[in-house]
Amino acid sequence: MTEATIVTTSASRTPHQIWLRVRGLLLTLLILIVAGITFAAVGSGDQHGRLDPRSADPYGSRAVAELLTDRGVSVSVATTLDEATGASGPDTTLLVAGPNLLTAHQQLRLRTATGDAAGRTVLVAPGPPSVTRLAPGVRADPASRVTARTPDCEFPAARTAGTADAGGNRYTTDVHGATACYPDNGLPTLLVLPGRGTGDTVLLGSPDILHNDRLDLEGNASLALQLLGSRPHLVWYLPSLTDPSAAEGDANGGSEDGSREDESGGERGFIGLIPSGWLWGTLQLALAAGLTAVWRARRLGPLVTEPLPVAIPASESTVGRARLYRKANARDRAAEALRSATRTRIAPLLGVSSRDTRSPEVLLPAVSARLATTGSDLRTLLFGPAPADDAALVLLTDQLDALEREVRTS
Template sequence: MTAARTSATSISATPRHLWTRTRGLLLAFALLITAGVALAAMHSNSPHGSLDPRSPDQNGSRAVAQLLKSQGVSTRVVTTLDEATADAGPDTTLLVTLPDLLTEKQQHQLRTATAGSDGRTVLIAPGPPSLDVLAPGVRAEPSVSVKPRDPACAQPAATRAGRADTGGVRYSTDGHTAQGCYLADGLPTLLRTTARGQSDTVLLGAPDILFNHRLDEEGNASLALQLLGTRPHLVWYLPSLGDVSATDGGQRSFFALIPPGWRWATLQLALAAVLAAIWRARRLGPLVTEQLPVAIRASEATEGRARLYGKAKARDRAAEALRSATRARLAPLLGMPAAAAHSAELLVPAVSARLPDAGHDPHSLLFGPTPADDAALVRLADELDALEREVRTS
């Protein structure tokens, strides 16, 4: 007894085919993992982030803290609002690096603690979410690029520092007592407002003068020291979503909690998705023939094409392929040129003359309508084979 065996066809999935189809995705995934590990390794030596006075990175602010220390100003880093407000006083400068991250309740608490302290509050790039509470009467205008600008004001700190890398958020006031410097299109990017006593608030449109890699450019170091070094103590407040006060009563929208730049990131991801879709999409246009890299058995090619026709329910194409091939083989058997194979007026009379007593209708078999179902298509193939055999043997 012969054991039954199932042979693989040309469309059966093999490990080699699977590897060919998926190696591009696997390579992209490996590159993504490698890039993530590399970025993590690059940042592993710096546990702190941007504008952190403990960070030696290019966007850190350790250099400013060291210069302030040499001038006798102590710097204390805090990450909670309770710590920041507890240290507020007449001999303290409070620097808030991300004022827009504070909830409305936190903003009111901070404003209450600093309003009567006679100290200084420095806000880095505050926008509409925080200005109404922390700097009433001041509005944020569209941002501009950061570049060296002249003071264009009479503030002693600015005039002594001279040109500095300023820009970012611009500010405007409605009859508010304020001094603006470093104008961009007529609006200041550095604004100082005063309250009762000696308390004042400084709005800095961009943090660039505090970065390590830009401190030695223009008058950045001088301006940073004069803004942060007017009191013997500096409280460097780095707001965090992990602060307990951030979840107690303050309500912020989802988009307000997302870091700036999320719109550009979303746009870039959408563009990458479109490009990937175009890359993976099927090419439009006529098919281009090319030499096959390997020889494929005729039975496999026939089976593969038959399955494609069956999947597409293309009985018309399958029937025409069968009829066209039969006509092409019959024409030379009947002593006719190849061009006559597709002419019913020439081919059908020749077949009828060769087989006058045949039980087939040559015209219906060779040029007839599309079979109604798969069974009719199979019968057509059998009848075409029978017709060709009869012509060969006649």
């Protein structure tokens, strides 16, 4: 009997097989990236962020900026502290959209500059401890719910606007001449502090009256236009994390651990500085990856049999399985199926029980005694490694057929 030369091969998938399996997933990922970049580019002209006078988003402030422009007030955007302080003056209103994002050093610089300018400064939702630096003598109390409130004060802008959406941070102060409006449980949510000359500082507990989606409610538009339109020029300061002035003074960014405060006055960590859109996008991608893993994962557990609607000839099942093995280059499994079938068929002829067909110590001596064939040849034939190529697999099939015929005729 001719002995086949069997060469051990790796069961790992080839690069071509890996490419065929992952190309669909990579194409889907590429489409998602291109779509995201396209949508970002298309919407970049109108969407800049919260309280941005260029943004038409519900939480942007484009509507109030355009109304002010129609009334002759020039509106300019500043993203650095130097731009904001350089543009301040007696005929200018400086709106600080995110005072809690400023470092302690920036807050002190801003307070000094606005105190000397004798204009109006509007601080949007300053919380502790930023309010103590930007408005000495004022303390911020826990935030309240934003709802329609009456002014209950003599401040002309508030009396003209009447009921407006107010709330958020509440303030207490011992500054002489301060005007407290829109109180909640006795604490004002809008506080006006007198300044140098005709200047003043307005602490707005909540930014809601400046949002596009709430400007047409209650007296929000009237209050916003009067607060921001009392001077011919409005500088809309949007603090930026890339502002070079943030590295000056306190290099840790205004706190001992380098974190910043959120709009309600609490500490913001790294996650709090990430835009919410990125967080939602990451969550959606993680969910999609998880579903893809479940979809493509190997199913574990025993096979479940079920009755077929039609009878399938054994030859067709054999051919179908052989084609699947060939498509997957699974010569190891094909060879094991052939060897197992041969061992199962010759075992009764040799007087070996079916449970010992996988035991070389029991089956090989019985075959050797029957055919007087060397044990090494039989071990390679019945229990050897996977064939190296298709030709070796065909040769193995012929040798197994020859062995079975010898056992039957001997």
